[in-house]
Amino acid sequence: MNAALAMLLPMAAKRWTSRLLASAVLLAAVIIAGYRIQPPWWDMASDIREMSDAIADGTGYEGADEYVPAGADPSELNKSLPRVSDDKGAPVPSKMLAWRQTEKHFKVHTAAAQNLTVRLFNYPAWEVVVNGKPTETQRTDVTGLIVIPIGAGDNDVHIHFRRTIDRSVGNVVSLISLALFVAAWSKTGQGRMTLRTVLVATSNTGKLRDFDGTAAPFGIAIATIPNFSSLPEVIEDGTTFEENARKKAESYSLAVPGELVLADDSGLEIDALGGAPGVRSARYAADELASGHDDEHDNEHDNRRRE
Numbered sequence: 001m002n003a004a005l006a007m008l009l010p011m012a013a014k015r016w017t018s019r020l021l022a023s024a025v026l027l028a029a030v031i032i033a034g035y036r037i038q039p040p041w042w043d044m045a046s047d048i049r050e051m052s053d054a055i056a057d058g059t060g061y062e063g064a065d066e067y068v069p070a071g072a073d074p075s076e077l078n079k080s081l082p083r084v085s086d087d088k089g090a091p092v093p094s095k096m097l098a099w100r101q102t103e104k105h106f107k108v109h110t111a112a113a114q115n116l117t118v119r120l121f122n123y124p125a126w127e128v129v130v131n132g133k134p135t136e137t138q139r140t141d142v143t144g145l146i147v148i149p150i151g152a153g154d155n156d157v158h159i160h161f162r163r164t165i166d167r168s169v170g171n172v173v174s175l176i177s178l179a180l181f182v183a184a185w186s187k188t189g190q191g192r193m194t195l196r197t198v199l200v201a202t203s204n205t206g207k208l209r210d211f212d213g214t215a216a217p218f219g220i221a222i223a224t225i226p227n228f229s230s231l232p233e234v235i236e237d238g239t240t241f242e243e244n245a246r247k248k249a250e251s252y253s254l255a256v257p258g259e260l261v262l263a264d265d266s267g268l269e270i271d272a273l274g275g276a277p278g279v280r281s282a283r284y285a286a287d288e289l290a291s292g293h294d295d296e297h298d299n300e301h302d303n304r305r306r307e
Contacts, residue, residue, distance in 0.1 A: 008181065014258055069121050072144030083119045084108065092116060102161040113151045120159070122146040127162040130155055197221040201252040201263040203228050211262070231255055241265040 006026050010019040068074050082091040083099065084106060098105040104120060115138070120126070122139040128148055129135065138147040148157060198220055200211055212222040225231070234251045238244040241264075248263035270276060 005177070008184075069123060069139070069144040072121065073142050076142045078143075081117075081119055085117045085119075087115055087117065089117070104157075104159040106157055108150065108155050108157065110150065110152055110155070113149070116148045116150055116157070118146040118148060118159070120146050123161075125161050125164050125167075126159055129158045129160075132156070196260060197223055198260045198262050199223055199225045199256055201225055201228070201248050201261060207264070225252055225256055225261065228252075236265065238265075241267065 006023075009026065010022040013019045013022055078089065081089060083096070084092045084094045086092055092108055092110070094106045094108040096106045104118065108116065117140060122137060122144055126137075126146065127134065128137050128146070130148065130150055131154075135148060138149070139145060140147060146159070150157070198211075198215065200208060200222055202208065203224055208222060208224060215222050231252060234248045236244040236247070238247055244265035245263045248265070249261050252263065253259070253261035
């Protein structure tokens with residue numbers, strides 16, 4: 001859920017600067033939470049060596065350096081404490097059937113009722129069953145180890161790591177968030193969800209239609225700039241089509257801050273005329289006429305020049 005949220009929040013911003021800012025804020029939250037609320041979970045080289053040694057000689061406690069019950073002090077742990085002991089820390093003869101990460105199973109025989117201290121932190125997720133019956137446990141005052149009351153005679157003690165309600169709810173929330181994220185991503189990839197709207201610097205319906213047909217498969221909507229006809233006309237004095245298109249896009253984008261603006265320029269380039277008329281296609285036949293001429297006037301004037 002956190003990964004999906006961290007990706008969606010920056011994507012919601014229109015500008016890359018806003019996206020970078022959102023990413024920086026999320027990263028800062030992780031760093032602050034890691035050092036002020038919960039220490040970093042990663043291990044250093046010295047921690048790895050210590051855990052390896054503890055595994056080799058059997059003196060280690062599972063998660064003693066990182067994950068301990070609230071209020072427990074791992075620095076007070078007795079590294080020589082046996083897996084099953086009495087109130088005084090003396091070993092209790094037991095038959096070990098299983099000692100795995102999520103399951104501990106052993107049998108003990110005692111002459112009188114007593115409390116067993118298990119070399120295991122008393123997390124809420126541990127469920128203890130003695131002789132087939134769930135049993136309420138206690139914990140040691142300082143180190144937070146599991147204390148199990150048993151009766152006289154034979155006792156079959158089974159401890160397993162159950163799924164608590166918070167883990168189940170967390171999984172459900174994560175799955176819902178992941179499903180929504182995948183659905184949104186899938187719709188975006190198939191063009192059913194518009195990623196961005198690109199404004200085209202033209203009021204020509206034919207151009208808008210052509211641009212829209214090209215952009216639609218990529219999930220991009222095409223629209224004209226609002227109130228485009230009222231904006232000051234940009235003088236196309238560039239020497240190439242690209243220069244004129246760039247000038248119009250940059251100029252008209254000032255009227256719609258934060259939006260993507262596209263502009264084009266086109267004309268005829270005839271090899272026999274050395275690439276002419278080129279950028280002057282619209283006014284090549286009537287350079288001497290006043291501005292405001294149309295195609296009909298250009299054609300008529302061009303015919304007279306050929307005669």
